Amino acid sequence: MKVATYEKVRELHAKHEARQFGKIAQKLLAIAFSMAGYRQIVEREVQGVDFDAASDTEGDKYAVEVKTTEREAFVFAEKDAEGLGQREKDGYRPVLAGLRLGLLADWIFAEADELEVGSLRPDQLRPYQLRHLQDRVRPKFDQALEEHFSKALTGSPDLNSVLRALGAEVRDD
Amino acid sequence: MLRLKKLTIGGFRGFALQQEMDFDNQVVLLVGPNHYGKSSVVNALEWCLFGDACAQKTATGISERATWEVANRYTDPLHVSVEAELAEDDGVYVVCRTKKTVRSKSHEKLRLTLPEGGEVSGDEATQRLTRLLRSNSIRDFMVTVHLHQEAIRDILTQDPKHRNDAIDRLLGLSYYKEFLLGVDGAECGEAQENFATEIERLEGELQAALAMRNNDVADARAGAAEGGVAENMIEAAAAMNLAKEARNLLVEFAKDANIQCPDLEPPALSEDLPSFRIALQNELNRMRSKLPEQQEQKRLYSRQTAITALVTTLQTANTALTTAKGKVKKLDEQHGSQEELSVNREKLVGDIRGLGEQCAQASEQGDLVRRAIGYMAGGAARETENTCPVCGNEEDGLLARLQQEWERKFSEQVGQMTEEINARKLQKKKLDEAVEQYETLGRNVNDAKENLREPLQQVALLLGKDLSETDDPALLLQAELNKVKRRLGRLKGALDRRDKRLDAVQEKLNKLECIVHVLHAEQKKKKVNEISESPEFQELEELRDRLAELVEDTEQVKRAIRAVLTEEARERIDAAKTAIDGYFGRIARHPAISRISVQVQENYRGQNAYSFHDQDNRLVTPILSQGDFNALALAIFLGLSGSVGRASTFGFVMLDDPSQSLATEHKEALVQVLDEIAGQRQVILATMDKETDEMLHSATLTKVKTTYRFTDWTPAGGPVFGRDD
Numbered sequence: 001m002k003v004a005t006y007e008k009v010r011e012l013h014a015k016h017e018a019r020q021f022g023k024i025a026q027k028l029l030a031i032a033f034s035m036a037g038y039r040q041i042v043e044r045e046v047q048g049v050d051f052d053a054a055s056d057t058e059g060d061k062y063a064v065e066v067k068t069t070e071r072e073a074f075v076f077a078e079k080d081a082e083g084l085g086q087r088e089k090d091g092y093r094p095v096l097a098g099l100r101l102g103l104l105a106d107w108i109f110a111e112a113d114e115l116e117v118g119s120l121r122p123d124q125l126r127p128y129q130l131r132h133l134q135d136r137v138r139p140k141f142d143q144a145l146e147e148h149f150s151k152a153l154t155g156s157p158d159l160n161s162v163l164r165a166l167g168a169e170v171r172d173d
Numbered sequence: 174m175l176r177l178k179k180l181t182i183g184g185f186r187g188f189a190l191q192q193e194m195d196f197d198n199q200v201v202l203l204v205g206p207n208h209y210g211k212s213s214v215v216n217a218l219e220w221c222l223f224g225d226a227c228a229q230k231t232a233t234g235i236s237e238r239a240t241w242e243v244a245n246r247y248t249d250p251l252h253v254s255v256e257a258e259l260a261e262d263d264g265v266y267v268v269c270r271t272k273k274t275v276r277s278k279s280h281e282k283l284r285l286t287l288p289e290g291g292e293v294s295g296d297e298a299t300q301r302l303t304r305l306l307r308s309n310s311i312r313d314f315m316v317t318v319h320l321h322q323e324a325i326r327d328i329l330t331q332d333p334k335h336r337n338d339a340i341d342r343l344l345g346l347s348y349y350k351e352f353l354l355g356v357d358g359a360e361c362g363e364a365q366e367n368f369a370t371e372i373e374r375l376e377g378e379l380q381a382a383l384a385m386r387n388n389d390v391a392d393a394r395a396g397a398a399e400g401g402v403a404e405n406m407i408e409a410a411a412a413m414n415l416a417k418e419a420r421n422l423l424v425e426f427a428k429d430a431n432i433q434c435p436d437l438e439p440p441a442l443s444e445d446l447p448s449f450r451i452a453l454q455n456e457l458n459r460m461r462s463k464l465p466e467q468q469e470q471k472r473l474y475s476r477q478t479a480i481t482a483l484v485t486t487l488q489t490a491n492t493a494l495t496t497a498k499g500k501v502k503k504l505d506e507q508h509g510s511q512e513e514l515s516v517n518r519e520k521l522v523g524d525i526r527g528l529g530e531q532c533a534q535a536s537e538q539g540d541l542v543r544r545a546i547g548y549m550a551g552g553a554a555r556e557t558e559n560t561c562p563v564c565g566n567e568e569d570g571l572l573a574r575l576q577q578e579w580e581r582k583f584s585e586q587v588g589q590m591t592e593e594i595n596a597r598k599l600q601k602k603k604l605d606e607a608v609e610q611y612e613t614l615g616r617n618v619n620d621a622k623e624n625l626r627e628p629l630q631q632v633a634l635l636l637g638k639d640l641s642e643t644d645d646p647a648l649l650l651q652a653e654l655n656k657v658k659r660r661l662g663r664l665k666g667a668l669d670r671r672d673k674r675l676d677a678v679q680e681k682l683n684k685l686e687c688i689v690h691v692l693h694a695e696q697k698k699k700k701v702n703e704i705s706e707s708p709e710f711q712e713l714e715e716l717r718d719r720l721a722e723l724v725e726d727t728e729q730v731k732r733a734i735r736a737v738l739t740e741e742a743r744e745r746i747d748a749a750k751t752a753i754d755g756y757f758g759r760i761a762r763h764p765a766i767s768r769i770s771v772q773v774q775e776n777y778r779g780q781n782a783y784s785f786h787d788q789d790n791r792l793v794t795p796i797l798s799q800g801d802f803n804a805l806a807l808a809i810f811l812g813l814s815g816s817v818g819r820a821s822t823f824g825f826v827m828l829d830d831p832s833q834s835l836a837t838e839h840k841e842a843l844v845q846v847l848d849e850i851a852g853q854r855q856v857i858l859a860t861m862d863k864e865t866d867e868m869l870h871s872a873t874l875t876k877v878k879t880t881y882r883f884t885d886w887t888p889a890g891g892p893v894f895g896r897d898d
Contacts (some may be wrong), residue, residue, distance in 0.1 A: 003383060003702040103383065104376040104705055123365055126721030 001108045003143045008149050012102060013070070015153055022154050026050045026066040027159040029097060029107070031148065032141040034116035034166045039061070045156070048171075049083045052092055062095045062133070063087030065112060070079045070101040073119040076112075095133070098125050107141060109133045174824030175305070176855055178265065182220060184245045185253050187213035189891035190596035196661035196825075198879040199851045203894075204866050205883025211859040213561030214881075215319055215827045220303070221255040221270045223311040244274060247888035256272060259305075262289020266305060303837035306897055307822045308348055311563050317821070323830040333782065340783045341738070344745045344813060349738045356731055358587060361724045368720060372713075379701055386698035390451050396619050399553040401680075412688040416446055419453055419681035423460070432460050443692065458679055464671055470664045473657050476635075480654045483635060487628045494621035501614045504607060511611045513668040519603040525597040532590040539583040546576050634684050735779040742773045743815065753812035759842040760835070761804035766793060771809065800834050807831060811850055825855035832865040844868040850874040 011025075012019035013021050021046065028049045032044045038053035054061040067074035076096060076148055084094035084147045094112035099105065100122050110125035176196075183191030187210035194214065203211040206231065219227040220243060228241035244251040249276040259266045267286035272279055285305075291704055293301055306314075307855030315321070397407060403409070417439045437456065440449045461467070508514040519590040550558075550572060558572040564888055567573070632646040635638055636653060641648060746753075750770060757769045768788040775780040787793045797805060810824075828847075832840045844865065847856055856876075860866060869878070885893035 001705065003705075005697065007383075007387075039308055085569055102373070102376050103379050103701070104710070121369070123717070123721045123724070126718050127725035129718065 001103065002142050006014075006101075007143055008145050009101060012149075012152055016155070020061060021156065022066065023156050024159065025068050025086070025099065027163060028144050028148065028152060029064070029066055029141060030168060031139075031159070031162055032060070032137050033062075033064070034137045034138055035140040035144055037081065039167060041166070042063060043163055043170050044167055045170065045172040049080075049087050049094075052087065054092075058150040061092045063092035064095045064097050064109075065108075067096060067098045068101065069098070073121045074098045074125075076115055076117055076120050078117050078141065081112065081115075081117050087115065095130065096120075096125065098122060099157050107134065107138055109137070174261075174821060174854075176260045176267075177218065177857065178260050179256075180214065180221075180258075181254075181256040182214070183254045184219045184248050184251065185213060185217045185243065185255055185376050186221060186241075186245060187840075187886060187892055188217065188428070189245050189248050189887075189889055191254065192891065192894075194881060195625040196855065196857065198877045200847075200869075200876045200878040201855070201857045202866070202869055202878055202880040203883065204880060205894070207861050209883035209886045210894070211861070212829060213892070215829060215857065215859060217255045218257055218827075219311060219314060219319065220253075220357060221268055222306060223314065224270060224283070226311045232339055245274065245891070248253055258594060259306065261288070266845070268302060308351060309822050310351070314823070318825065319827040319829070320807070320831060327510075334780075337781055338507045339782055340809070341742065341781055342772045344637075344742050346738055346741055346781075349734050349741075352628060353731060353734055353738075356727050356734075358620045359727070361720070361727050365720050365724045368717060372717070377390050379704060383698065383701045386694065389694040390691065390698055393687070393691040397691050400683055400687040402687045406684070407688055407691050409446075412692060413439065413443060414444055414683045415681055415688065416449055416453070418441065419678050419685060421447075422674065422678045423453060423457060425439060426671075426678065428669060430464060431675075432462070432463055434460075446685070447689050447693065450682060450689055453678075453685075454682050455676060457682065460593075460741050461672075461675055464668070466667045466671060467854060470661065470668060473664065477654065477657045477661065480650055480657065481636065483628060483631055484647065484650045484654070487625070487632065487650065490625040490628055491647075491745065493619065496624060497614055497621050501611070502615065502616065502770035504610055508604075508607050511608075514604060514611070517734060518601060518608065521597050521601045521604065525594055525601065528590055528594045528597065532587060533592065535558070535583070535590060539579075539587070542579050542583070542666060546572070546579065549577075672766055732779065735775060739773060739775045739781055742783075745767050746771050746773055746783075749812040753808050755814050756808035756846050757805055760807055760839050761801050762838065762842070763801055763804075765796065769805070769808075771794060774811065800836065800839065803831075804835055807846075811846055825857055826850070827857040827859075829859045830861060831858070832860060840865050841868055846870070848876055857891060 009025075012024055013080065014131045016024060027043060028165045030041050033053040034041050034052070037057070038055050039052055040054040043051040047073075049063045050066045054060065065076075065084055067072065074096070080096075084096075088094050096110045096112040096115060098110065098120070105110050105122065106120055108125045110128040111130060113123070115129040127161045139145065145152065148159060148162050151162060162172050174628070178197065179193065181191060181197050182188045187208075203214055205211055216227065223507060225243060228238055228243050245254045249258040250273075254269070255271075256267060256764045258502045259268065265288055269286070270281065271284075274280075281304065282294065284292060284294045285301050286292045287301075301540045309317070329532075338350070394407065398404075404708075406415070420437050420439055424437065425432055426432075434456065437449075437453065440446055494674075505511075508517070511762040523841045559569050560567045561571060561575075629640055629646055632650060636649055640649075753771060754769050757763075766787045770786050772784050772786060774782050786792050793805075831844060835843060840862070847858065850856055858869070860869075870880070880897040881894045883892050884893045887893075
């Protein structure tokens with residue numbers, strides 16, 4: 001992770017309580033996916049998988065569950081796996097996107113159907129990394145954070161506006 | 174499956190001399206009292222196959238074996254030799270293990286004779302033997318082939334982990350267990366954790382470094398703000414422009430001020446900004462010190478200082494002269510003049526001299542009169558005292574009267590003259606003092622005049638002209654001072670204009686320094702960024718990915734092995750369940766248990782967990798007696814060993830006193846069971862129990878037997894046994 005990105009993420013983490021920070025990370029990542037060419041975004045604030053991202057041109061579709069931690073592990077719950085399983089039935093590739101808040105860490109996008117439910121260390125995600133997706137989205141996350149940092153500081157509603165402006169559907173029910 | 178054909182034992186534990194035993198029948202019985210060497214026979218086979226591992230607690234799990242002596246202590250030299258002939262499908266293998274102890278050092282050798290002929294020894298023999306035994310360890314052997322009381326305890330009475338391990342081995346699953354242990358021994362997970370810990374340690378250090386760099390940047394930015402640098406100016410391009418502007422201003426100034434200026438090309442790279450700023454600063458300092466107006470100003474300030482000093486010196490000298498002259502004038506007022514004073518003094522000197530002479534004359538006359546009176550008083554008669562020697566007149570008491578009168582007149586005259594002289598002398602003294610004052614003041618005036626001469630020369634020098642009598646140096650100096658001040662005033666204006674231009678350059682340079690400082694601090698911060706983007710770190714990440722994949726792969730392999738382990742255990746138990754149930758029912762004859770079953774499940778650690786249940790699926794272990802436990806252990810051991818069939822490595826079982834703590838009816842049942850097992854495997858049984866011995870030789874048993882009867886034992890000769898034919 002770039003130093004600038006790390007510092008901004010840290011600032012967001014310090015500014016918001018844990019749950020709200022998770023939501024903001026989720027929305028920023030959805031924006032990054034959109035910027036990376038996955039224009040069809042359905043972002044869910046309350047229920048279900050965090051967001052779906054599909055490419056208009058390449059046809060690949062991902063259902064993404066976002067997890068952040070500043071400790072050693074992510075909690076991949078049964079309901080997360082079930083939600084992703086449902087999306088998989090609809091043709092979405094289930095992805096667990098994990099970000100450890102560390103200077104030498106970065107987003108890891110792992111094939112969620114390969115993962116066991118429970119506490120997962122980032123290293124346990126590595127064998128199932130979707131490298132092409134990481135290479136494509138990680139730089140866009142830096143960019144998304146750079147461009148929308150002030151909105152991210154104020155909270156989710158402003159980022160919802162950004163997502164909507166990008167053509168994303170934001171579901172808050 | 175390996176079958177035992179023959180054993181040759183020498184120097185091993187109870188065996189002193191080398192002795193042979195054939196195991197050529199399906200049932201081989203070793204019968205005799207305790208301590209006659211029966212156990213040494215089965216132990217010799219263990220040692221032959223597994224070496225000193227069978228004398229270790231860790232390898233066997235039996236505490237008593239920790240103090241085992243392999244060599245027979247009554248023979249000298251200590252030389253152990255055990256040779257076993259083992260028949261396998263492809264022929265007969267001869268395993269020969271020897272051990273010599275010389276001067277407390279043991280030398281063990283292994284030799285393996287192969288079915289196809291030929292012989293291997295050393296490491297190759299060890300490897301071939303391991304393959305022949307299919308990696309079964311001594312512990313595997315002890316729980317699957319050699320049933321003794323410790324094995325029974327392992328199966329039933331020790332903690333669940335040991336029991337599960339023992340049954341796993343009993344089922345011939347030790348290969349998988351060893352594989353799992355090997356995978357765990359590679360410690361991939363630990364390596365991964367250490368890797369992650371090291372990365373996190375590095376990350377911690379980097380984060381601390383980043384915090385320091387951030388402080389540096391914040392300080393530099395605060396400095397820049399104080400220096401009037403706008404936030405949007407703090408970037409390389411703005412700094413480059415600022416440097417260019419400062420340079421242009423300086424070059425233009427040099428041209429206007431007619432000062433030579435070296436080439437100052439603006440840098441092409443922002444990295445060169447710091448050195449360029451220093452070069453500009455040095456040039457600016459040089460120009461400021463080399464300005465012509467500044468040189469002139471310096472000269473004029475110097476002249477102003479000199480004039481001011483000279484004015485003071487001149488004033489001091491003039492004051493001294495005026496003071497001296499004033500004092501002379503005051504004396505003149507008292508004494509007219511120095512000449513007049515001199516005349517008056519000379520006159521006084523003359524008066525004093527004249528009065529002195531008069532006084533001396535008067536003194537001489539007086540002396541004469543005194544001598545006359547003396548004469549008169551000394552030589553004259555009474556009558557002469559009354560006669561005047563001058564006029565001859567007589568007068569009573571004339572002499573006395575004259576004497577008194579003279580004395581009076583003379584004294585008065587001399588007294589007056591003396592007073593006169595003293596008065597003149599006093600006057601002269603005052604005049605002498607005035608003369609001295611004149612002389613002193615004269616010197617003072619001369620000194621003051623002398624002191625004035627040098628300043629006047631300096632004034633002339635400073636003004637560049639000779640001073641005439643009519644010139645007032647003080648006025649001339651004041652005029653010159655005013656002139657210098659006017660010129661300084663004019664120069665100050667010019668210099669202020671120059672300084673203003675140079676100050677403008679200086680201001681830009683100051684801002685440039687602030688920006689450069691911030692950029693430098695940010696550059697250092699970027700170094701932290703470079704670490705995570707460096708090829709080395711990327712390589713580290715790739716290594717970490719590969720390690721994670723390896724760990725995951727090994728975990729999958731372990732999961733697969735465990736799954737196979739559990740599946741095979743279930744299969745084998747399924748295959749043996751009827752036999753186990755049957756053996757237990759026949760040997761134990763427990764009134765409450767009509768059927769017993771063994772169940773296997775994978776526990777939370779991914780290991781096989783075995784449990785024993787009755788016909789109602791209730792756990793039976795809480796209600797079993799010691800005899801029942803033995804019966805259950807025998808049932809499991811015999812049931813499994815019977816069901817493993819050809820999958821098992823060993824085609825024989827060895828039972829050491831299996832009938833201990835069994836009642837007669839249980840023993841009978843056991844003997845029947847063993848007879849059945851002998852249909853599938855060679856049974857080697859050691860017993861001290863006469864009842865069991867008799868039962869084993871009952872006519873009801875069908876299998877051909879070889880019986881060795883152990884009748885004695887001596888330290889020097891070892892066991893004495895004979896074969897029943």
